[in-house]
C-alpha cells in the first residue's frame with residue numbers, strides 16, 4: 651500500500667530500521683488504504699521500545715535492536731503490530747492496561763500476512779503487556 655497520503659512526518663534516521671519499516675508498509679494490503687488514519691513515524695526515546703500516541707508511532711531504534719538481538723523478522727513483526735494499533739486507533743491512553751488491544755493488534759497484523767513476523771516478535775519481546 652502507498653502511504654504517501656497518510657504519513658505526514660516520517661523521521662527515522664537509522665537506515666536499516668527505515669528499510670524494514672518501508673518493507674512492512676509496502677506489504678499492508680491496499681484495501682486498508684482508505685481507512686488508515688493520518689499519522690507520523692518518529693525515532694526517539696521510549697521506555698518500552700515503541701509506542702503509539704495521538705501523533706503516531708515512536709520507535710526507540712537502539713532499544714529495539716537490543717531487545718530483538720538484531721533480528722529483522724522480529725522487528726518487522728513489531729512494526730506491523732504498531733501499525734495495526736494505528737489503524738485500530740489505539741493510542742497509549744486507550745491501550746493502558748488493556749491486554750486485549752494487544753491481541754487485537756497482533757490479530758490484524760496476522761491478517762495482513764505477518765504471521766511469521768508476529769510469532770518471532772513475540773518470541774523475542776515476550777507476550778503482550780499493556781504497554782506494548
Ligand SMILES: [Zn+2]
Pocket residue numbers: 731732735751752755781782
Ligand atoms: Zn501493542
